[in-house]
Amino acid sequence: MGARRRRPAGRRVIPEPTTATASVSVPRRRCLPPTPCLFFSQFARIITFRCLPVLTRRVDSRYRYPALYFVFFAAFSGFAAFRNVLLEEMGMSGVEMGIVGMVMITAGVVVQPLWGFVADYTRSPARVLVVAATVSALSLLSYPLGASLPGDAFLLITAGTALFAVGRAPIVPLSNALVLREGFDYGYARSFGSTSFGIAVLVIGFLLAYTTTLLVVYLYIAGMAVFVALALTIPDDEESILEGGLGTQAIGLLARRQFQVVLVAAFLLGFVSRSGDAFFSVYMRAVGLGDGYTGAAWALKTVAETVVFLAVGRTALSYGSLVSVGGLGFAAGYAGLTLFPTLGSVLLANVGLGVGLALLFFALVNLAHDCAPDGLHSTAQTLLTSVGVGAGGALGHIVAGWLVDAVGVQSMFAYLAAASVLLALVGVAVHAVADARHPTTA
Template sequence: MLSDERRYQLLYLVLYAAANGISGYRNVFFEDIGLSEAQMGVIGAVLVGAGILVQPIWGVLADAYGRTKLAMAVGALVSIVGGLLFPLGLIVESPFLLMLLAAVIYSAFRSPIIPLANSMVMGSGINFGNVRAFGSVAFGVGILAMGPLVDAFGTATIFVVYAVGMVIFVVSLRELPKPPATDLTPEFRADSLRLVTDRRFVLLLLVAVLIGAATTTGGAFFSVYIRAIDAGDSMTGAAWFVRTLAEAAVFVGAARLGWRHRSQLLLGTVILALSFVLYVTPGTLPAVFLAQVPQGAGFAFFTLASVSLAHEYAPEALSASAQAALAAIGLGTGRVAGQVVGGWIATVVGVEGMYVYVVLAAGIAGLLSLGFFVSPSSDRSVTVG
């Protein structure tokens, strides 16, 4: 019999292993079917925008009825349908509209899964970092293996791998404990209003918007950037592997540092900004690989801090809703803006010049993070959950 912690670790292992190819090689696939950088940005924005619209709804339903596991299973299965529409772009003469339809279906059902899973882990009292680290390792190992698969069988392979992985994910959900339901009482509605007017939560959302823009734009165009500096597609997977190993190390080790969440948030945003500088100066393959360690560490610190702060600021009855708001209103809004603006900038100044703006977005997020040190906060150490 596996403990609940081991079951969650297995869940994150499968979840992140399934999606690594789409995250890392999506735009290379779009390039192969003849889409421009601007069109890639629009599709990327749709992928995030569809999630923004539905994530709060999924979160409220999960909190209200305690059907988090069912919501995740339905989301996984329907997202497979959307994912398998993408390869049809290889046989359609003008695939852009079909890619938009596939993006809507895929994202509307895929996007709620991670925030719902995060809320279940935080609500269980299990150390989030120890669980999330399995996702990072799975993502890194999977994307490293994906490079040779893409080289051998083509970029459409990423969607087949996703379909297989999500079937395994649904099976893995069965033995997890069922979260309790919450009545939609006046207290529930009052708690909702209190959450969205909490200035600490609003500040967290603003920081998340900028980090969402920086990391999503940087990650989505990374495979195109690797080609732009005359490196092979396999280098994309190798770089992601280095990055996710650094993520996993921080997810596991951060609790031992005993730092407050606000300190982690500031550190994560600053490290991310500095790591992207290496994409611009000197912008060589060795520098890019060197950047993966601080980039992975910075992303892990930001993720730990943002998920923990959202859980801390939310009333107990709104755990899933707070995580959905962080993912949709915060990170999601930033991702939409980053995809659209990033695609346009890459078209105008090139994908290498685009990273200057990624540095600026992450740097501004770092400045905003200082706001958590000048306002009253009940911020707790990372050792709590």
């Protein structure tokens, strides 16, 4: 009997059809192209059953909260820096860009306290973050839709921006409340946001030289998908106990003199910072420096923010002193943009702006947290960013847009420098009133 031939490993032997099987016709499966519904359902399954368990196991509280800032600011950086460039490419005037910016901030001002009330009432700020991030991402689809329309897309863009602002409004203040609720160093956690903002805007600034400005919209939507996955891993607040009604406690918070002074400083911060940020990319094009250097300037600014956020908690300066120094940082930065529109001066000016922003936010966010009673911290943070920073930014956008058309974008920064000096003077009032209970930041 001859040696039996061995079948090579890994080869599959298909038997010849017999008489019984040859007559049976086996239908072939058709390979259909995936529909949009099937695509998004598969994407949701991947996020739910693959990404979310990994995040739950591997991202503990030491990294989860800094990651919230890192992801959000990286996603938002391109839209924040180049929104008006995108609107300018759509044919909008300076006044129209100012109206869009004002609508964006005004919508946030109106809804932010409501988001805070819901978060405190349900004691689930993380679930509020999930809903808010989803709304903000979907609403930005109005920008590519408006860019594809043959006519004027001003009304569509304005409506989409308003809805975007409604969703984006609570993301940062509720993240602040979560970080401070868990006893984390706010400056350390927030430094991750500054770092990611600087890196992302630098990369995006160079990419825009080779691709469409709508890239900033698509990157934001992708970033919010990651943000939602992170927020779903945050537990609810089961320890805070609010004594009395939520509305009564909120009114009492607004009646406190310490909190009122903090809101005034936050209003001026929003006025000088939001309007300056909105028109900085327009300024860079006006002085002939371009989008690539815009990204570099934003990156240097956020490096300065990061360094200050990491170091300010170890200083012995009072919150009022931090507000005054921060206001002077803005004044010096805007004066430099007005007087010396060269690359070196612009980069140096952005260092001053980054230092000022970090000092002011560190002082005001911590003061708002300290002024709020237990169980009302989310509301306090949303009031700070809506009644304070948001309302000031809304007024700043419309005033800055009018000044751009009246005196030019370069001269507009001179008026912002004067407003920054007023902010520095408000720091004296913060020191006299709000620092009475909190003499140092150490």
